[in-house]
Amino acid sequence: MTSCDDTLAPYTAITLTSMSHSLSNAQIDFFLLHSRISNQNLELLYALCETYPNIHFHPILIPDQEPFSLLAKYGGWTEEAYYPACSHMFLPKSAERVLYLDAGDTLVVGDISPYYTLDFQNNALIATGSSYKLEGERLIPYTLDDLGDWENGLPYILRGLFNSGSYMLNLEKLRESELALDDFCYLAEEVNKIVAGDTQKRAYWGDQGLFSAAFVGNIRYYDFEQVQNVWHMPYNFCLWYFDRMQERPNYDPAIIHFAGAPKPWTASYLLPVKRFQTKPASCSLKELKFGQAEYYYLWHEYALMTDQRLNRLSIC
Numbered sequence: 001m002t003s004c005d006d007t008l009a010p011y012t013a014i015t016l017t018s019m020s021h022s023l024s025n026a027q028i029d030f031f032l033l034h035s036r037i038s039n040q041n042l043e044l045l046y047a048l049c050e051t052y053p054n055i056h057f058h059p060i061l062i063p064d065q066e067p068f069s070l071l072a073k074y075g076g077w078t079e080e081a082y083y084p085a086c087s088h089m090f091l092p093k094s095a096e097r098v099l100y101l102d103a104g105d106t107l108v109v110g111d112i113s114p115y116y117t118l119d120f121q122n123n124a125l126i127a128t129g130s131s132y133k134l135e136g137e138r139l140i141p142y143t144l145d146d147l148g149d150w151e152n153g154l155p156y157i158l159r160g161l162f163n164s165g166s167y168m169l170n171l172e173k174l175r176e177s178e179l180a181l182d183d184f185c186y187l188a189e190e191v192n193k194i195v196a197g198d199t200q201k202r203a204y205w206g207d208q209g210l211f212s213a214a215f216v217g218n219i220r221y222y223d224f225e226q227v228q229n230v231w232h233m234p235y236n237f238c239l240w241y242f243d244r245m246q247e248r249p250n251y252d253p254a255i256i257h258f259a260g261a262p263k264p265w266t267a268s269y270l271l272p273v274k275r276f277q278t279k280p281a282s283c284s285l286k287e288l289k290f291g292q293a294e295y296y297y298l299w300h301e302y303a304l305m306t307d308q309r310l311n312r313l314s315i316c
Helices: 009-022 039-050 066-075 079-090 144-148 154-159 171-177 181-195 206-215 239-243 293-312
Strands: 028-034 055-061 097-101 106-108 125-129 133-135 138-140 162-170 219-221 255-257
Touching (some): 009 028, 009 039, 009 055, 028 039, 066 079, 066 181, 079 181, 079 206, 097 171, 154 181, 154 206, 162 171, 162 206, 162 255, 181 206, 255 293
Parallel strands (some): 028 055
Antiparallel strands (some): 125 162
């Protein structure tokens, strides 16, 4: 599942291509939550998915924008970033879980089954942890009690206990809890009173900050029992990894997230993909940090594959 506006919709095609190729033995139901994507881009995605035997495309129109406008007002980012809050209401009841991918700047490049099939252990989310408390030499997850610690708990929670590039939603549990959009709006307003008041300060850091506050103590962190290390992120490999690391990870990332680095469509390639690179390049691959360039070349390869397929369909 993803959610986006018309600007990011074309790049979703590249994610779909990566998904089809990397998960060739799977049957994938792909849900796109949207409200302002043009018919042209929807038709492009429809046509592309029809050429992939393993992807079934399900666009879902989100009708009421008012609650999402409020969430975006306090947390920044676009309204679409908060659409996953209603996924358990709009996805079919036969869907018990869903993997959310950030729109446009994610690629699926390996087997995701260890992540996708993980037991929720009755939690609402499965995510790659990015923020923990330090207790001696041990990392421990934040709990619901930490929401009440306005100095040493709440600010870290509102920055995000996980990066929202990739996470799993327990739709079955969310339906049972009868969680409503009003609940998220109430939380957003209360947090804003505590943190921002009448200032223009952002109350929480986008969807990951709001969802961290909503589900703190109700999140299972992938592999946390075995690897207590925020740099261990095989299923949400953020390229800011190379801000600190001067070596490749000791695992093969299966989901790449171009977070903390220029977006791949802004980079300068020897053979630009004009369909997806409509503006002059603003990033030289030579300027990237050590280790990052190979992921840009991988995005470029999938962009070329997607472009060629759409050209064969005579889609402009």
